[in-house]
Amino acid sequence: MRGLASAILLVWAIAARAAESATPLSALLNEAVQNNPDILAVRRGWQAATQVPSQISTMPDPQVTLQHVAVGSPRPFAGYSNSDFAYIGVGVSQDLPFPGKLKLKGEAAGRDAALAREKLESVRRSVLQQVKEAYFQVAYIQQTLGVLERNDRLLDQIEKIADARYRVGQGSQQDVLKAQLETTKLQRELVHHHWVMQTQQARLRKLLNRTAESPDLTAEALVETPLSIPIDDLLAKVRTENPDVAAQQQMVYRQSLQVEMARKDRYPDFSVQYMWQHTAAQFRDYYMVNVSARIPIYRRRKLNPEMTQAVEELSRSRREYESQVQSAFFEVRNQYIAAATASQMLKIYREGLIPQALATYQSGLASYQTGRLDFESLFSSFMDVLNFDEEYWQALVDHETAVAKIEQLTGVSFRYRTAFFVALGTAILFAGALAYLWFHPRASMAHNARWAGDLSNNAGPSPGASQSTPTSNPEPSLVSVTLSPERMQSIGVKTGVVEYKQVHDEIRTTGNVEVDETRLAEVQVRFSGWIQQVYADATFKQVGKGQPLLTIYSPELVTTENEYLLAKQNRDNLAQSTVPGVASGASSLLSSAVERLKQWQIPEREITSLEQSGKVKRDLEVDAPVSGFIVERNALPNMFVGPGTKLYSLADLSTVWVYAQVFQNDLGRVKIGSPAEIRVDSYPGRVYRGRVSFIWPQMDPATRTARVRMEIRNPDLTLSLGMFVNIRLDLPLGRQLVMPASGVFQTGTRQVAFVEMGEGHFDPRDIQVGARAGDDLVVSRGLKAGEHIVTSANFLIDSESQLQAALGSFAPPPPGVSAAAPSAGMTSQAQQGQASIEYASTPATPHQGNNTFRAKLTGADGSSISGAQVTVTFFMPAMPAMGMAAMRNVANLNDQGGGVYEGAGQVQMGGTWQVTVLATKNGRTIAQKQMSVTAEGGMQ
Secondary structure, three states: HHHHHHHHHHHHHHHHHHHHOEEHHHHHHHHHHOOOHHHHHHHHHHHHHHOHHHHOOOOOOEEEEEEEEEEOOOOOOOOOOOOOOOEEEEEEEEEEEEEOOOOOOHHHHHHHHHHHHHHHHHHHHHHHHHHHHHHHHHHHEEEEEHHHHHHHHHHHHHHHHHHHHHHHHOOOHHHHHHHHHHHHHHHHHHHHHHHHHHHHHHHHHHHHHOOOOOOOEEEEEOOOOOOOOOHHHHHHHHHHHOOOHHHHHHHHHHHHHHHHHHHHHOOOEEEEEEEEEEOOOOOOOOOEEEEEEEEEOOHHHHHHHHHHHHHHHHHHHHHHHHHHHHHHHHHHHHHHHHHHHHHHHHHHHHHHHHHHHHHHHHHHHHHHHHHOHHHHHEEEEEHHHHHHHHHHHHHHHHHHHHHHHHHHHHHHHHHHHHHHHHHHHHHHHHHHHHHHHHHHHHHHHHHHHHOOOOOOOOOOOOOOEEEEEOOOOOOOOOOOOOHHHHHHHHHHOOOEEEEEEEEEEEEEEEEEEOOOHHEEEEOOOOOEEEEEEEEEOOOOOOOOOOEEEEEEOOHHHHHHHOOOOOOHHHHHHOOOOOOOHHHHHHHHHHHHHHHHHHHHHHHHHHHHHHHOOOOOEEEEEEEEEOOOEEEEOOOOOEEOOOOOOEEEEEOOOOOOEEEEEEEEHHHHOOOOOOOEEEEEEOOOOOEEEEEEEEEEEEEEOOOOEEEEEEEEEEEOOOOOOEEEEEEEEEEEEEEEEEEHHHHEEOOOOOOEEEEEEEOOOEEEEEEEEEEEEEEEEEEEOOOOOOEEEEEOOOHHHHHHHHHHHOOOOOOOOOOOOOOOOOOOOOOEOOOOOEEEEEEEEEEEOOOEEEEEEEOOOOOOOOOEOOEEEEEEEEEEEOOOOEEEEOOEEEEEEEEEEEEEEEEEEEEOOOOOEEEEEEEEEEEEEEEEEEEEEEEOOOOO
């Protein structure tokens, strides 16, 4: 019987592996809409019905008449000479229904087409509902097959335990037989579930119009769909989205048109005919027009009953519409209550019954194994686990089926509502992020543009205004600097070379010796008892592996040894038994007793001695598991101990750990495997070598150091625990590009080096340096081997570079052209080719505070220039070493006539300022003048 169960489960597992991945429900629904024959048939009927309104609402086809009258001869067209009555005629006639009748018939046919459309939607939803139900049943059977498979393993476990207890005399034969009976019942359930599975698979093939040979479908795992739409909203959807209700409403419209058609039948219909007749040539042609009418005169017997019938049919359709609405309301409420009830049941199963039943079963299984629970109670708890699992999945199927029925009745989709709002929320967040990224950079650029101070593009505020703008940028721009030999000698310029070197670094620190935690061992026992004699009676006493530490007396151990001897005797007595299971049961019992002794870590020699002597040994020796020193001792004579009691801690000191204290700024250079040298004052000249094996991921907040561990061999045990040592960490960095450490100029956030280009020309360059190696720094970026850099007077050259960057037009000459830096008071006239500028101020030497500035513009022909915009800009570069930011003052001069411009401005502090006078006209620069001016006064 168990073989049958295994075969069924094996076939199911192979089929599951052979099948493709789970098919989503949405894919099957789309396939049903495309392929289901019922849907296709009704869709064709609806498409046919849409062609009827245009046919019915069109006028009747006209009739064409051809006439010939002959006298005395049956032959057609015998001529006109034999009688004056002979003629040939052609005519056309047209029936004309009373105005409005054809329109009403067309509208009625349109309502019939709408009715067919609603029938199509009803059939479509019905088919989709059936697909959902079959899909849910497939998913349910998949889940319950897994439940049955799991419970089959649990039942097999119970059967083995019952059989084992029966073999040792602790259980009854009835327990084993009942377990076998329930195993057979479980096989019956498996067969029944497979039959239901094939039935539902066949149902799905029919609904999807698939062939009988198509592979079985695998459903996705069932997930509870929340009822996210209130019942009132669902009921409101019934009147607008339910196809059956909509069909009844169309029927009401259809019957109301029928009433109008009955009313129109009281009016006559007409017919018009036009005829042309031709006789002999001596007679003129005849032209005739006929108008006829159908007069409805049978009102009492025909027209009145027709109207009464139409009115009654209209009333009946209205009552049927309200009945359909109420039926749909009832069904929606009923399914909503069923889904809500199933949801509550699922929560009870999921959060209460199933965990409680499983915990009860597990507890009962443990109690049954120890003999504290009877088999009936254990089996009852097992059946609870099995039944609750199946009931949970059935409740989930009921819930999903009710939700699907609500979707059919109302046209809503619970399964995609949550996903829609999640997607909507994600889209809103994404759009907000894009908007932030779109507008934030522009706001920043607008802010920077307001503070840029580009003199060539901004004429400043209104004339006469003075603008004072302290710039907060701490990193002024640098330009190349050219110095004369005298200047270089006076400021003490020195250079160094950038080159490749084999770089080594080292860290010297201190540390302590600690025990190697991987060589620690604890001595414990796995049974309770009393210590008798203690051999290892001192801390830090050295012991060897297998050396006796103490003796212990344990009643549990003595009982187990007696059980072993009894099991051995029982095996010998039953070894020749031919009863099935008797001999093997006795051997199994002996093996269990031996295994229990081994689980208690009883030495093999004690088990061998017990087997050979056949006598129980009262006291057991506990041996040292490893060689080492006793670093912790808790064992005392006559002390009671139990499982987990720590008796000794043994440490092997042939290898020790040394912990070094490394500062935070050096920690990045230390790597796992870095070599280390250990020296101890106790042994002058002796070096212990090791390597870094671990770096603690935690800093000491008091000392800002981290612990770095090294493993050191200690074969002669000269390194003692807690010993203070001196440590040298060798950090080879390999062949690196290095530069003199004094060649780096730190500006705050940048690292700059001035590269010598020849003949007093120095080029500032942004660089990046790494680790320090003695007097050198490793170059990460910005320099090449063989270049010479300034190593002395960096600060003065940096100030000179900032000054020339501020002057702007004083670009340093290229290498090979000797030129001195501009001195204080030197002016520069822009070569605009249009005008020249004469500048003056009151007082002649500006001072801290308010001043008056004047400028005179003269053209190339010597004439005065009026109508220009003139600004005077005072600029002082930043001096990071002194903690001063760059400063800039802009004054706008007013046109005084005769080419003279005057305006007030402010100087923030005394010192040397770079002054730029800029004149623009019609948006173009016509003149520019730059100079260096020293102002009087202190800081503002």
